[in-house]
Amino acid sequence: MQAAEELPLGSSKAHHHPALGKLQRLGFLMRLLSAGYAAWVLWLILSRRLDTERLLQGYGRYIERDLHTAAVWQQYAPLALDLVTWTVLLMAVVQCWKFLHQVSQPFTSFNLAAHHLSLCAWYASACQGISILMRPLQSYLLTFHLAADEQVWKWLFRPEDLLTIMFCLALLMFAYVFTWTMEVAEENRSFV
Numbered sequence: 249m250q251a252a253e254e255l256p257l258g259s260s261k262a263h264h265h266p267a268l269g270k271l272q273r274l275g276f277l278m279r280l281l282s283a284g285y286a287a288w289v290l291w292l293i294l295s296r297r298l299d300t301e302r303l304l305q306g307y308g309r310y311i312e313r314d315l316h317t318a319a320v321w322q323q324y325a326p327l328a329l330d331l332v333t334w335t336v337l338l339m340a341v342v343q344c345w346k347f348l349h350q351v352s353q354p355f356t357s358f359n360l361a362a363h364h365l366s367l368c369a370w371y372a373s374a375c376q377g378i379s380i381l382m383r384p385l386q387s388y389l390l391t392f393h394l395a396a397d398e399q400v401w402k403w404l405f406r407p408e409d410l411l412t413i414m415f416c417l418a419l420l421m422f423a424y425v426f427t428w429t430m431e432v433a434e435e436n437r438s439f440v
Contacts, residue, residue, distance in 0.1 A: 268354055275348040282341045290334055297327035304390075311387055311400045318393050326386040333378045340371035358430045366423035373416040380409055 297303060300323045308315040343364050350361035387402035 268352070272352040275352040278348055279345055282344050286334075286338055286341045289337060293327065293330045293334055297324075297330060300324075307387075307390060311391065311402050313391055313394060313398060313400060315390055318390060322389055322392055325389040329382045329386055329389075333375055333382060336371055336375040336378060340368050340375055343368035343371055359427065362423050362426040362430065365426060366420060369416050369419035369423055372419065373413070376409065376412045376416060380405065 303323065303326075304315040304318060347361055347364035347368055350357065350364060383404045384401040387400045391399045
């Protein structure tokens with residue numbers, strides 16, 4: 249009997265190998281977690297941004313300005329920016345699902361899986377970058393009604409932002425290593 253790492257991917261033994269079952273269960277769990285994460289982020293956005301009184305009071309304390317005279321469009325502009333960011337997050341989740349679908353199939357194209365993983369990493373990186381860049385714009389929009397010297401461009405970079413960026417870069421590295429490994433395997437197969 250061949251060892252697990254020696255099984256050809258298209259063989260019937262690979263189709264029934266216990267590692268494939270474990271991979272499929274982990275893929276299902278990751279799908280649940282990624283969908284749950286996207287739903288959780290959307291809930292946080294809507295619950296924070298739609299309660300405009302709490303938003304104006306809390307954000308006003310944070311930037312040390314009275315925001316209660318802000319126009320209605322100013323109150324909902326940060327919501328629109330957050331929803332743009334969330335849409336990019338959703339695109340990353342969709343690519344994550346496509347990647348997980350590809351790798352949990354017994355007869356799969358690992359090049360396509362690597363492509364979906366790299367797209368997931370790029371969308372996740374873009375989401376984080378957009379999120380960081382939107383923060384000062386949101387503070388400016390909320391203070392747009394104030395005099396020019398009272399308007400605020402408030403930058404905020406949290407420790408979890410750096411952690412997310414590192415995670416996205418690691419995903420991208422894995423995608424490139426995955427692609428490179430598949431190319432090397434194809435070259436070796438052509439020699440045999």
